[in-house]
Amino acid sequence: MKRPKKVAILTSGGDAPGMNAAIRGAVRAALNKGWEVYGIRDGFRGLVEGNDMIFPLDWVDVSWNFREGGTFLGSARCPELKETTAQSKELKEKALMNLYRHSITDLVLVGGDGSLTGGYALFSLLHNREYSNPEFKHMKLSLVGIPGSIDNDIAYTDMSIGVDTTLNTIVECIDRLRDTATSHRRIIIVEVMGRRRGYLAVMSGLATGADRIFIREEGVSPGELNTMLCVLQKSFQQGQKAGIIVRAEGAPLSTAFLTETIAVLLEPKREVRETVLGHLQRGGNPTVFERTLATRMGVRAIQLLDTISPEPQLVGLNAKKISSAHLVKSLTKMQTPAFQEGLSANTKTALHLSRKLEMPPEEKSRSMRVGLLTDGTNVSGMNMAIRAVARLALNRGIAVKGIKGGFSGLSKGQESIVHLQWSMLEMKSILRRAGTLLGVSSSGFTLDEKGYGTLKKQVKQLKIDGLIVIGNTAAYRAAHRLSSLMSTPVVGVPAASHCNLPATDWVIGMDSTLNDLLKGIDRAADAAHVKRQIFIVHLKGEFCNCLVKLVALAGGAEQLLIDENAADSAGQHAFQEKVRNSTDALKKMIALGKTFGVIVFYSRHPETADQTIQFITQSLRTAGITLDTTIVPLETSLGGITPTAFDRILAKRLGEKALETVLEKIAARDYSFHIVGIKGKELVVPLYKESIDFGTAVCSSALEKELERCFNLMAQPSELCIGMGGNVHWTATNNETRWQGKWTCKTCGHTQTFFFNPKKMLCLYCESVNCHNYGYIRISRRL
Ligand code: F6P
Helix, strand or coil: CCCCCEEEEEECCCCCCCHHHHHHHHHHHHHCCCCEEEEECCHHHHHHHCHHHEEECCHHHHCCHHHCCCCCCCCCCCHHHHCCCHHHHHHHHHHHHHHHHCCCCEEEEEECHHHHHHHHHHHHHHHCCCCCCHHHHHCCCEEEEEEECCCCCCCCCCCCECHHHHHHHHHHHHHHHHHHHHHHCCEEEEEECCCCCCHHHHHHHHHHCCCEEECHHHCCCCCHHHHHHHHHHHHHHCCCCCEEEEEECCCCCCHHHHHHHHHHHCCCCCCEEEEECHHHHHCCCCCHHHHHHHHHHHHHHHHHHCCCCCCCEEEEEECCEEEEEEHHHHHHHHHCHHHHHCCCHHHHHHHHHHHHHHCCCCCCCCCEEEEEEEECCCCCCHHHHHHHHHHHHHHCCEEEEEECCHHHHHHHHHHHEEECCHHHHCCHHHHCCCCCCCCCCCCCCCCCHHHHHHHHHHHHHCCCCEEEEEECHHHHHHHHHHHHHCCCCEEEEEECCCCCCCCCCCCECHHHHHHHHHHHHHHHHHHHHHHCCEEEEEEECCCCHHHHHHHHHHHCCCEEEEECCCCCHHHHHHHHHHHHHHHHHHHHHHHCCCCCEEEEEEECCHHHHHHHHHHHHHHHHHCCCCCCEEEEEEECCCCCCCCCHHHHHHHHHHHHHHHHHHHHHHHHCCCCEEECEEECCEEECCEHHHHHHHCCCCCCHHHHHHHHHHHHHHHCCCCCCCCCCCCCHHHHCCCCCCEEEEEECCCCCCEEEEEECCCEEECCCCCCEEECCCCCEEEEEEC
């Protein structure tokens, strides 16, 4: 039998939200393999120091904190490790010695480029036999890095851990700053983090409609300051009240210099203020994307350590897939001038788009007219798409006829038309307002052949040269039918709270919906924990399995139940079996000391969902679970959610693509119905009728299977799991001996340290006395 490995995990460099979820992913994946896991406190400092800084980690140590920002292991910067001095070598040898003493053979390192370089230096010292201590020749070490840095400055990954949450935090801060800037008609310079990379500045600037963005990679072009003053001047002339300039901390022109320049040179004068967001940006609970990305990366790190590759690896994200690359390849790429000086493709596109969107148009006569309507569900991000289409069209000398009330509005003709002007769209608060300022069809509105005839007539009478429809499946169907009747090009933009739209990996509104649901699950978990109950969170809405699995994984649910095929008797039987297995698993966890539970339930058969829930609660009772059960219905908020950074950016990119496409189709007299979407990293514009049969890309079976695997690993310890009935070294407890270790109170679930006698413990939180010699006790050392 293969000897269980001993793996250690450390977080290093600047902390990033999601690091705790990565630790949990790696810890639980390793425990489930029967490996022993050690945590290292305070990054490499702790590794060099040894002693109590290296300590055993078990299942319960990572139960709760994955919902929180920062890193519970602690972090530190340790640039000395990268050096080639004698002192650096000494530190590395101390670190190796501490790993050797604990017989640790595998290391997972979560951190930015500096930390990864330090980790690689440690690895190289051992593998190149450059050490002075001969004992190390028996030592083995495998290393896997997980990119953790809010700056998104690591090669071979699209995103590193911390970026999505930080971006959302910055966007929220800028929204707030805009409120006060608007009230006083001021300009605010916002400085965001990113010493070497302007990713955060560019993406947050695009998401919030900043007037100008300054980043290090762009340097300072000669006309830059004049352009900035000109944008501000023109925007104010158009009625804009506030100015927002986003500057990355590494940009060459300092915040103070920009403040001074604007205050002195801008005419007419405006008050200028500056805000440095600083470390505020790095905290906060991780988003759905963050938690799932981090968990997937943690799990992959352990899989990589379980393979035989002797080369250190780096886990990454490539479009939707978790990837891996040789760590050294990534480190080498990060040293190249092209990487250090250049803008990533994504950043470049976003920067150009932001500049086009915020540059007020020249007065032009507008002979071409594009119609724009939103329909279906009112979701977050639609306003952003409207603004993008309208502003980019106006800049190109095209008039935009906004149609109020979706297709029902269009059927009424002229009375529903609003001419979208730059000044109306300067209302940057619409950027963050949920839903659509144009509205959707009135409820009960249906379209028959006659109705489509009316729409066709109205499009002609309104002299619309091309139509853009932003909406869900129903809106797409109507747009398809209408386009087949007329000689006017139509382009669809996907916006819905779920993902059943063709030809796109992501839909405007989905990320906001998922994060809203996550807040609900987090609240349920909190309440379940406090009340010591089982909460069944009933997700209501239209979701594919992938999305349900994403939120269940991000929310840390103990069980996930989807009644897929409950309509037929075989399907019902299979579902009932799954419920029984789940309740048994939950019972086992409760016997081991778990005091609460969250079950995420999603029904494909809403008409029988209540009965199914009754069956689940009955099964809990039959299994002998005595904890009370609370049912929490969780609905998507009908669009009333402030859009996330991701939804804002996606809406703008898809809006731009839709406009380009409709103009090309007008020029080519192509009257077929195309839809825009995003596949992997590319924007695509397939024909609608050729896309409907392929289903949705979000629910790719590979992703769904991976999410399910991760969910199972995180939710339930396997038989092999140390500390959970597997290979438990603490069973040798002895009243006579003094011990130190950890235990989890059976009554309130808090984990705490004990000294001396692990058989009788007083909980510091609920003051109950727990007497047991099993459960969540872990002896870490003899005193
Ligand atoms: O590397 C991440 C980062 O947050 C940078 O954006 C920022 O410049 C730096 O860390 C701040 O470092 P510290 O927290 O050590 O002051």
